Amino acid sequence: MNRKTLSLLSVLPLLFSCTSTGGGFYEFDEAVTNENGSAYYEIFVRSFYDTDDNGLGDLKGVEEKLSYLQNLGIAGIWLMPIHPSDSYHKYDVKDYRDIDPEYGTLADFDSLIESANDHDIDIIIDLVINHSSSNHPWFIAAQQQKRDNACSAADSKCNYYNWSDSPKTGYARSDTANAYYEARFSSSMPDMNLDNDYVVDEFEAIVDFWLERGVKGFRLDAVTSFYTGNSTKNVQFLTNFQNYVKSKNPDAFVIGEAWENLNNVFYQYASSGMNFFNFPMSELNYGGTAKSVQTMYGINFARTLVNSEVQLKQVSSVAKNALIISNHDMDRSAGYLLGDQGKIAASAYLLSPGYPFMYYGEEIGLKGSRGGAMTDANRRLPMIWSSTDDEGMCDNPPGADYDTQYQITNGAYDNLEIENSLTNHYKKVLNVRNKYGIIHDGLYNYTDTGNDAIAMFTITKGSETIYLVHNFSNVAQTFDLG
Template sequence: MRKTNPALLSLFFLLTACQGTESEKPTEAQEELSLLEIYEDGNETILDDNYRNYYEIFVYSYADSNGDKIGDLNGITEKLDCIKESGYTGIWLTPIFKSTTYHKYDAVDYFQIDPTFGTMEDLKALVKKAHSLDIKVILDGVFNHTSLYNSWYESAVLAHNKYLKGQTLSEEETKFNTLYKFYDSEEEARASGHKYYQAGANPYYYEGNFDRAMPEFNFDSEFTYELIQSVIDFYMAPEIGIDGFRLDAVKYYYLGENDKNVQVLTRIEEMMRENNPNAYGVGECWDSNTTIEKYYQSELDSFFYFPAAGSDGYIAISVNNKEKLKGNYYRGSKDLEAKCQNGIPAPFLNNHDMARLSYSTLPDLQKFVFALLGMSKCTTFHYYGDDIGMVSTNLPSGDYKDSSYRTHYYWDDDTHESECQNVPNAVNQPQIMPCYKTQREDPSSMLSYITAINKLRNIYPFIARGTLVDGNEAEESANNSSKQKILTLTKRYEEKDYKVMINFSDTDEASCDITGYKPLAGLKIQCDNTIKFESNTLTLSPHSIALLKTE
């Protein structure tokens, strides 16, 4: 059943191009050393929609281009070919605006790139090259608060001082007086139920739910929306041309008031859409699936699906007891589609605020959880380092555990090319898997596996866009029994049915009847594993996946 594999041929040419060597036709042995088996329809096509494979880049830690050991925009630009090679079709950059902190989640000036990361011209060059590679770029929109050192806050304090003294305010001062959440007495601040701090030596207080240095915007003020619109317009204008925003901490616009937050998000979504009808917005609503479902009423494209993330997410739970818990994956996948039915689901496994999901002694399981993520109807989000199996098991003392989730990427263990220093207060993490360069040359590596997953999603649109079809077959295969090792999912896309068949066993082959279907592709955990189609029987090696379509 094996045919010459266009996807593998294109992958080979990408690899050699990235290495700067002359492309040669891969040998038969090189074709055989692959985690992917493509039987039909193997051409990779990137559709012009927002079902994509996103790669979150924590800018400080990813790639250094100028030798100062801090990641920067030019470093990312230099690595875009590698990102493309790995099958990613979108990147999310954590905050890049001028700030006093390494993480930049407190903007001092939204209209300046932080000088440690580069310049506005560097951002333009990054976006231009990304678009030439069919990679979308979204920025982190931290629109619930600013830095205490932002000139907007300074203007607001001056205006509020005049207001409290009964002095006449100019039109501009009147606007700034309403920009932040000020409380004119501690009693009023305390009654709000939110965190608050005194505004310097002034006799009033401001809301600061994240940190003393991060005063919250007042979303009852039209001026707040005016300023947010100015930021969105600036970066989405053709001169820069980003494709959308990841919206930070959307529950905190009006803390504890979800209906009002939905209204805010509706307005922000409209701002993006006015600039680009195909803009992409994804919100961070760290909450339950029922709350996330409510936020989709805003018509923002996506919200990160936290029930899928971490060691207690439904994906990790489904592999914790071999094949016995595969039903958790099926039910979790159904819930994902149901709760996000008005938009694009956005599940993920970890991010810059969470411990990396890792199975340091079980590398095949480390791969498998990303395959389960990749088989979902969704836009996937991988965190930088997921592609090479980075971990975050060593935690620093005190309140700095987040720093362990943001350590530097391993590019080359010999030359340390492009390598960054760790973020402040981080401790070194064990390097369980080899560096990028070594994994790139290993067809069974974590990097090769992540690439294979992304390639499958790019080749077969039904994976990311097809809707699960209820039926006895799925229900029966999803029972939590060790006797049934293969989970059979039916996806419907453009009025055609496809099957995704997943062997949840980590030790045993498993077989099933596939009458009425023919194979499209297979994904193996190791290159020397096998996927066999004989007559109407499919046999999957441990943790292998097969894709089929109706005959």
């Protein structure tokens, strides 16, 4: 029996292969790049980097920070909605084929795509299919046609939406139309009628538009709400959408937001062939990552991750897991992962199969929670780049009231100068991931070492095998290898 001891407070994983005589803590490999990586980085453009000193982040700001992201080891960027909108978050889209003037122009977007390609970084964009803005030309015309009883034509805009002549749960009133329209999220976000072939044609044309501009894929918002209460129709729509995108670009990446339990996500939605965020693994109260870190229960993380992989592969041979520890709809992880817990969590989820997604600022410990005002704006606060230079600093989103005394002071560039900073830890872990492609698409099995603090994986792909070991505690642990 071999004995392996994890060093005190070590938060980097232990790696070794089946042919090695011993293992060791990973050393940073300068020769490794992001070129073959698979980790994504979610950006709320408004809060990322401001290049024209108006307090709002912009696409030029994202382009300016591509070298930082490449150096960090990022292989892809998910841009939250960038289309013209009346809200600060831009999930109410007024024009699916343009850029919100606050963020720039289509020319700025084209420049970003070109630069991202030069940095080996893929760009995917948020595509909001479930609803449009109430100020979208489609809905403005729809209300007028509904009022004038002009809905008989198959391509009538009023048939782009769902209507009722009487009040219904989940519907809002249009005084213009003298009728009620489905709007499950907000009266400013009327739900689309996705049974209408003309609506489907519209979104397929929108997909074409952005793929032709160099977008590498899409993140689909609120996919379980496309047909409220009807997961069968949701899955069928997603299957058709996935097939259409792949027919245009077989390498395109599509991922969906499905806030559902694991069985629903993997046994139903993953049958579409799409990738999905693994929210049950990611949420604080019952998620496999944060809960395992907080309780120092590594075996729970290992067991939960492998079980989710088994479930997924029973349904789809192509869909992959996507782990997170926070995003724009969740309290930031730095608020509840304390001390080295943030590093342990980063090692665990960034070295998981599939496509892990970081949330901007996560790598510097940026904080933010809904707070007393119960506003998501507090979860989308400005990125901090330097403690001594405010250049590029963005203003808070409207409604944000997070107490600055609890916010971090060091920015990304400060942390890169500190050897053991959280930022450099993320950089090292992503270096591991980018060096060993088997971490992305290998077959994971876990070993119960008899020590509950240890998460040990055997990862295989063809003739290649590596062993990955995490210590979820804050003290040295000893474990046995058979």
